[in-house]
Amino acid sequence: MRRAGRRPLRAPQRGVVAAGHPRTAAAAVEVLEAGGNAFDACLAAFLAACVAEPVLASLGGGGFLMARPQGKTPLLYDFFTQTPAHRRQPRELDFHPIVADFGTAQQEFHIGMGSMAVPGAVKGLFRVHRELGRLPMTDLVAPAVALAREGLRLNAFQSYIFDIVGIIFRSTPGALAVYGSRRDPARLVGHRELLRQPELADALEALAREGERLFYRGEMGRRLIRDSTEGGGHLVDADLRDYRVIKRRALRVDYRGSRLYTNPPPSSGGLLVAFALKLLEALPRGTLDFGTDAHLEGLVRVMALTNEARVRHHADRPTAHLDAASLLDPGCLRHYRERVLGHPAARRGTTHISVIDAGDNMAAMTVSNGEGCGYVLPGTGIMLNNMLGEEDLNPHGFHCWQPGTRMSSMMAPSLLLLPDGRHVALGSGGSNRIRSALLQVVMNLADSGMDLRGAVHAPRLHLEGERLSVEGGFAPDQVELLRGLAGQCEVWQGRNLFFGGAHSVLRDTGSGRLSGAGDPRRGGVARVA
Incomplete structure (x- = not known):
């Protein structure tokens, strides 16, 4: 008989996975419970x-x-x-x-x-x-x-x-x-x-x-x-x-006390997320709480400038990939940060898996x-x-690729180390929406103090050219504000896979507890082993 007042022993956690399908996550759990590590589980x-x-x-x-x-x-x-x-x-x-x-x-x-x-x-x-x-x-x-x-x-x-x-x-x-x-x-x-x-x-x-x-x-x-x-x-x-x-050295970017490790060039998604975060540092920290006017205006402005920088640097280097040293150069960042602080201008198939195990492998x-x-x-x-048939991956036109070269991608599997001791493995599917999905999840965690589920589930924006896509879930007054920030504004009904699928997992290094959040936009689930 259990002694009164004693809590039952909690089984030790072996790991946590977030993925795009229950059976995908179940495979990782099966491998973790068989003694595999986070990398075994991710491959399974x-x-x-x-x-x-x-x-x-x-x-x-x-x-x-x-x-x-x-x-x-x-x-x-x-x-x-x-x-x-x-x-x-x-x-x-x-x-x-x-x-x-x-x-x-x-x-x-x-x-x-x-x-x-x-x-x-x-x-x-x-x-x-x-x-x-x-x-x-x-x-x-x-x-x-x-x-x-x-x-x-x-x-x-x-x-x-x-x-x-x-x-x-x-x-x-x-x-x-x-x-x-x-x-x-x-x-x-x-x-x-x-x-x-x-x-x-x-x-x-x-x-x-x-x-x-x-x-x-x-x-x-x-x-x-x-x-x-x-x-x-x-x-x-x-x-x-x-x-x-x-094997490449991860691109590291520090942001308001947090550290993000992400996909380096020749892929462009991680670099564009890093660039956007460095622009956001120009805005006072207290102004970026989710859903405020300053948050929405700042986010749209940074998305627009990131798109502009991407096009400009590709135009300057038409046969090359985006270059981290050039895009993250202090002079380049200073030029764009000054514009962030100015007045706002009016104007694929992928899936992700995140795993952390009890040994803190990510x-x-x-x-x-x-x-x-x-x-x-x-x-x-x-x-x-x-x-070779995706326009996003062939920005200079089809049949113009350089032979024998690694293709660029927006995919950006990332690790985020927050100053409060939370370690997060994250990434997203969604073609050219990957960078905007990841940027917003990182902001939700680092700037708005959301928990993992809230950060993943919060409604998102995506700016492509002059068209701002607004996911369902924003309040009517927020939508009206957003309509004035872009040349075209497209308001979606409810959540949609168009805005990515940021399946993420978290380990609290203080308590050792593991948690996860599957992104419902892409059928995401999270399971703890």
């Missing part, structure tokens, strides 16, 4: 996301992992896509446009085998596992394999994003064979229908046995190159053979397949990316 979650979130995650794409082993300096693993070594003539390519309809906004993408960049996800998976993992790869693929064989019923969010990009997943017989409805093979699997992916299960098991070589130099790679050559793609043997994961991984190119590698269930 990514593999499960390839099954449960097929529009957003694929072994045919790429991504980034921000890793902070306990007591060490954060390090960025770059396994994003790379441009092919040689360009074919546009007339030889399988490359055509489609329109994704978000309801309130539309966005054009290009698909076909000519839109495939060199995939890095498989190499990234194995490199991180070799250097940071604890459990065998067979244990990490097991939850995803079981899910692919047993199948899962499509939830409302996954059904919704299938609707948005459905034209891609119906564009080839191979894609329709994987994602077509068993009730009506001419349409895609729908809400609450069972999606089984036995070929993907087989491919995952084969990769766990044989390693990355199977994909880059073995049977899978040979078939991919043959189909690319015959089907209007750029990829050749050397593209797969020469692909390398790159992992933030953002991955993307673009929207997928429509081509599924036969016998594997793996759809390849369409990164």
